[in-house]
Amino acid sequence: MINAVLVFNNHGKPRLVRFYQHLAEEVQQQLIRETFHLVLKRDEHICNFLECGSLFGGADYKLIYRHYATLYFVFCVDSSESELGILDLIQVFVETLDKCFENVCELDLIFHMDKVHYVLQEVVIGGMVLETNMNEIVAQVEAQSKLEKAEGGLSAAPSRAVSAVKNINLPEIPRNINIGDINIKVPSLSQFM
């Protein structure tokens, strides 16, 4: 079982938080902070597994993470999951994001947290792996956004117009890009699966 999927940036700001067990918000934030500190300490090119002790309730749990550009993707899993399998799954998840957002960068995750959740929901459900085939995941995500667009029709037009107008406010945009506008360059990693 996967216990949690966390995405945060190099400064520990959460970008996606998905716990598969209910925890109070303060506890969630505490866990994110501690996980961040654990992961931050580690150099590049050392192993991607991390024993988190009693952090997530027992030695059975392990943190498996990958670091892409400005973002850490951390999965907390128990012993029933294959470590290398989850590493591949993180890669699949990131590659899927890359496809869905067309060259994903941290900003995409910041402004479209809901969409990132929808992608994750096609990969992991209730802590169990739902699908590992990227094409299948992308197909389902796209089918649903198509459905959303079709529903949008007239009623959504005003809001789209509004957001278009808001985005015209050009001087704001560069200000927002000052951190983490580097694309997550998804490296083609050697696969374990």
Added chain:
Amino acid sequence: MALKMVKGSIDRMFDKNLQDLVRGIRNHKEDEAKYISQCIDEIKQELKQDNIAVKSNAVCKLTYLQMLGYDISWAAFNIIEVMSASKFTFKRIGYLAASQCFHEGTDVIMLTTNQIRKDLSSPNQYDTGVALTGLSCFVTPDLARDLANDIMTLMSHTKPYIRKKAVLIMYKVFLKYPESLRPAFPRLKEKLEDPDPGVQSAAVNVICELARRNPKNYLSLAPLFFKLMTSSTNNWVLIKIIKLFGALTPLEPRLGKKLIEPLTNLIHSTSAMSLLYECVNTVIACNKHGLSFSQLCVQKLRILIEDSDQNLKYLGLLAMSKILKTHPKSVQSHKDLILQCLDDKDESIRLRALDLLYGMVSKKNLMEIVKKLMIHVDKAEGTTYRDELLTKIIDICSQSNYQYITNFEWYISILVELTRLEGTRHGHLIAAQMLDVAIRVKAIRKFAVSQMAMLLDNAHLIASNTQRNGICEVLYAAAWICGEFSEHLEEANQTLEAMLRPKVTTLPGHIQAVYVQNMVKLYASILQQKEQSGEKEAAQEITQLMIERLPQFVQSADLEVQERASCILQLIKYIQKLQIKEVPVAEEVIALFAGELNPVAPKAQKKVPVPEGLDLDAWINEPPSDSESEDEKPKTIFHDEEQRHSRHRQPEIDEEELARRREARKQEQANNPFYIKSSPSPQKRYQDTPGVEHIPVVQIDLSVPLKVPGMPMSDQYVKLEEERRHKQKLEKDKKKKKQKKEKRGKHHRHNSLHTESEEDITPAHHVDIITEEMPENALPSDEDDKDPNDPYKALDIDLDKPLADSEKLPVQRHRNAETLKSPDSEAPPVEKSKKPKKKEKKHREKERDKGKKKEKEKKVVEEEEEKKKSSKHKKKKHKKEKEEKSKDKKKSKKKHHSEEEATESVQNGTLDDEPLPVSSCALAALTYDIQGNLQNDSQVTVSVIFENKSTSFLKSMELNVLDSLNTKMLRPEGSSVHDGIPVPFQLPPGISNEAQFVFTLQSIVMAQKLKGTLSFIVKNDEGSTHEKLDFKLHFSCASYLITTPCYSDAFAKLLESGDLHMSSIKVDGISISFQHLLAKICFHHHFSVVERVDSCASMYSRSIQGHHVCLLVKKVTFSILLERGKYSCLKCPGT
């Protein structure tokens, strides 16, 4: 209206959407909290609007805020509103928010049941999908119960996308509502062979997750998984299955043998590292096989560890530690590699390597390994890893009762060296070790005391900065050891002075307390020593010293220290008076501390047996009247209340009166000089008093590791030890040479190996480890390790048992159906409201039934026991037993009659083949269960549970059965009919174990009773005796049946085909309910219910030779007559 809508969209122009919110937060870095609270106010306004788009926008923003740590549970109702939107766009937002913040404590969650049910059955697959996803996160026991049936239906949805989601969510449902597992399991099993690989993978995932917690219930699926393993190409599925086999093999050794070949093939062929790794892991789990195969694993793992990829290295070490448990030898040869990993830059890898070291030590290499670790301790930067090293060193040395330590002087000096670590958290660990060793190894006490005295002498170095230094804990141990074993102390005076130094008062209170207490012990022994040698003045001097120095402890802020110090001060003042009168006091003082303290096992208290006749649950006094129970009787509550009122008649106190009293009390408190007010805070008061704060504390920062003068270096022991061993070896070699001369090289190779083995290393001095004390008659049970509230325990359900009708998932109708509208709709709600009660009742009945059975079993056992003791009463007892049996028979006969008729040749027999004690005596008991063999149509497997009830060891058990013409026990080739089959295990006292025996049979329409004997050797302290136990095995026809599910259409076809023989029988006087009856038939006779209509049910089963057995059970009720059951049975040999 139109105007309103236009106004709504214009308003929305100014609403923030999620992007605006994020942007706003980023632009308000300085006052983020304020900005967000503003936004939350806006969101609250938006939620009040009718427009669902506005609402969902607000909920979407809330989801973002939840991620930042804001509680959004107050919006739960609005989230439900958005969930019930008709548009997918909004619905999805609602479900996402719900999945992030709903949980079992959310009270509005029960409002969602109908909405979710509606979404689950939506024609749009994505509506269904979104509902399932949401449900997976917030399913509660209530939701699980109400929706289990709907989700189960979705498992057969046409779209694989829905099927796989439904399958996965079923696991969550099982967890919350365990009763759903059995009814849903057959379909889950079907999904293992779903045409869609995704669904298949999901089913494997769920079953693996279930089986991981309760593997024994899933053993029967092993053949199916085996097939999947050899056919599947999906690595995810393969990994899961292989992991599952890892959990199953310990329960079924034969499985391990079967697995080896395919696993080896996979290891050799696969290119996926993840799969290879899991294969190796599972091979390690089935550790039954020989060395050669685990050698292959170790080789593969070595390749992983040597890989440049750190991930593989880590996993290699992880798997290696599993091998270590079963094949320590094969890992030990890779010690070089593992020590190398200790230098790795990656902490995870270093920790894993440390774990491995733990298992690799032997008497021979312990010193060497610990020396290496000590070097690492010196080098280690950062306290966490260093602390880890420290605990590992202690773990390694103390493991299995200090088994590998040959020289305790060395160990003590290692511990003393460890006290040099600054800032470690584990001072108490070192202290505990010092105490443990000093107490339990008598021979070491002298040395330990001298070392501890040195520690006390240098206490100022250790306790330089007590605030952040946990190491001062060792002083606790040092003081205690010096005090308790003061007779070994050479310069007691000096130590006592060290303990009385003013610096000591800066130590933590609990350590000072130990200091004070042990000073007296020291003082007592010095006093005795001085008096014996006649140095009166010296004795008085020491008393004077105590009286001078003790007051500093009397002033301590710590209560414990203060109390002990003032007590002791008075005692010593009294002693001084006596000394002045020249009365010898030493003997009496020393008597204060007479007697030796022995170590007591930590579990000792728990293991004290409850004395006979003491019932801990019984009330000592009359139980107080249960006032709470009144609440359960709603009818009497008003009546009661009236009474109570009349009895107490307390004057009602109104608000005014209360306020007046409060005011008066305040006044009183203000005037009372002794009343301590709650403010100002108590800490302030401490500051007023001149105390420790005024003493300037100079922190000494020592960057150089401390070298405590006079402390022994453990290294010198390593050298000494080497020399000692070398000497020993030489001596031995000499001896061996002598032997060799005699034996002429017969054991040439052996000898050279032998000198290396660790048995030859004798400890440096006689080591006497005192075992920890346990109370007399301690119970050997180890149950205390089990966790009583394991959430997965509820899922420990026998899945092979046929489904009883009562277990069917409740098909829920709409809740509002309870408000009656027409007579047509009346029926279902009534039934519904009854259902839960019925269920409960049934459940209780079952329980009671179980209880009865157990009781009966007990009785039989007891009787048998008595039989052995007194043969006089034998006859009486027999009668009783017979009565019991005949009662039993009456019951079972009713149920079994049908088959007996049908198979015609069957005459009689108690057919209960559920585990029942066939035979037992004071020493051992047997229970058995007969199961049809799926692979072979003329064999049945009898699982026999052997239980050792005696306090002695049972071994060399042999089971023999007198074969009949029809039924024969399968014996190994070449053995005669009279040979017994040895039972493949021995039984320690109180243990039971299961063995399986295979029987072949000619005809399956013949019930059989086989006589058998179990012979075994009873071994105890007095010697061993040979014992025998006779038993009977009843093979009923029903035991040749295998529970097979059958679908109603297939069943109908079977009936139509007309090749079934038919017969029927009526059974009168059945008093149990129809459902209960069906459940019993299912359970005892391996039938499954095909269809049930009211009081009529068709059932199906298959014999091991493939015969169909159909059963129609009908309850016939006449208006006047009592209930009547009617069975008819159809049987068809052939097909």
